[in-house]
Amino acid sequence: MQRRQFLKLTSATVVASVAGTLVSRVSAATGAVSASLSQPTNAAAFAAARRYADLPFGKIAYVARGAGDAALFLHGAPLNGFQWRGAIDRLSAYRRCIAPDFMGLGYSQIPEPQxxxxxxxxxxxxxxxxxxxxxxxxxxxxxxxxxxAQLFLARYPERVRSMLLTDCDVEPDSPPPKVKPAIDMARAGTLADATAKWLTDKALARSTFGAAVYRDPSQFADETIEYYVTPLVSSPLRRTQYHAFHMALEPNPLAGIEAALKRSTVPVRIVWGASDDIFAQADAHYLDRTFPRSQGIRLVPGAKLFFPEEFPDLIAEEAKRLWRVT
Incomplete structure (x- = not known):
């Protein structure tokens, strides 16, 4: 066989092999997503996947799924990592998805002085x-x-590859006025008792908290309410820490952060609930102006504060676009 023919055949074989590998990887990712969506993660499955990291801060609860480059999912209050179950179902084929529970919320076990x-x-x-x-x-x-997330980026800019932010605090609006009553209740020691009532009156949970933060509070399922609330009120220490988490939101934890955010080289995408009356749309525009590599804002019609839980397809779509995966 002549050298030129050999090289052509070898090149064709390599191309075919690479193409086959790529097709296999795409098929595997598609299959993994399809399997996750056919069996969406419920509270029992999420609890079964929970692990604990023994750190100087305590035993930190987290759920991890997937492989490869890591994505860190940070929840709101009074929720925990379960907030991101639908997004993780859709994204664990593309990232190693890590959903921790913050100290004072969820299932993390924190010593009293922390x-x-x-x-x-x-x-x-x-x-x-x-x-x-x-x-x-x-x-x-x-x-x-x-x-x-913003504080993490300011402190560890070298560790952040990209950031997808939904309705959240910004320096000029932290904490927002509608969060202050919860902070006042925490100071008065009544917030945990009020939250505990949701366990025995799920309709109350849906008509108060649910109506404030979900587009469709009827979908705020009993098992979800129980998964969020149970650890918060499970002991006197946990009730105290639930209060302490909220009291730590004042004074403004983001004061002075703007300069660091303006120096950021990280691509940031902002996805905002258009009907959220806790964090104003002006906050989304502030973030868009502040981050030099902002990828713009997507407003979600009818969505309120915790829309990522209701619209995981949208979160997955925006994350994949930001991560440049298909």
Whole structure:
């Protein structure tokens, strides 16, 4: 066989092999997503997947699914990592998805003296990532988790690959006025008792909290209410920490952060609920102006604060676009 013919045949074989590998990977990812969507993660499955990292901050609860580059999902209050179950179902074929529970919320077990302030949450997340041998991350964040995401970016810019922010605190609006009554109740020691009532009166949970933060509060299922509320009121210590988490939202934890955000080189996408009356649309425009590499704003008609839980397809679509995966 002549050398030229050999090279042509060899090149064709390599191309075919690479193409076959790519097709196999795409098929595997598509199959993994299809399987996840056919069996969406419920509360029992999420609880079964929960793991704990023993850190100096305490036993940090988290759920991890997928492989490869890591994505960190940061929840709002009074929720926990379960908020992101639908998004993780759709994105774990493309990323190693990590959904921790913040200290003072969810199922993380924190010793009494530990600070629960947003700055301490940032340090905890860094330690969690170190324990999991994760360097750089894509962040997906909501509500008070968005405040922690911004603080994490300011403190560890080299660890952030991209950031997807939904309705959340910004420096000029942190905490927003409609969150202050919850902070006042925490100071008065009544917030945990009020929240505990949702366990025995699910209709109350849907008509109050649910109506305020979900487009369709009827979908705020009993098992979801129980998964969110049960750990918050499970002991006197947990009730105290639930209050402490909220009290740490004042004074403004984002004060002075704007300069660091303006220096950021990280691509940021902003997806905002158009009917959220807790975090104003002006906050989304502030973020868009502040981040030099903002990828713009997507307003979601009819969506309220915790729309990522209701519209996981939308979150997955925006995350994949930001991550440049298909």
């Amino acid at each position: 600070s629960l302030a947003p700055s301490a949450q940032v340090a905890m997340l860094s330690a969690l990532l170190d324990s999991l041998a994760i360097g750089k991350i894509d962040i997906v964040a909501s509500d008070s988790g968005g405040a922690v």
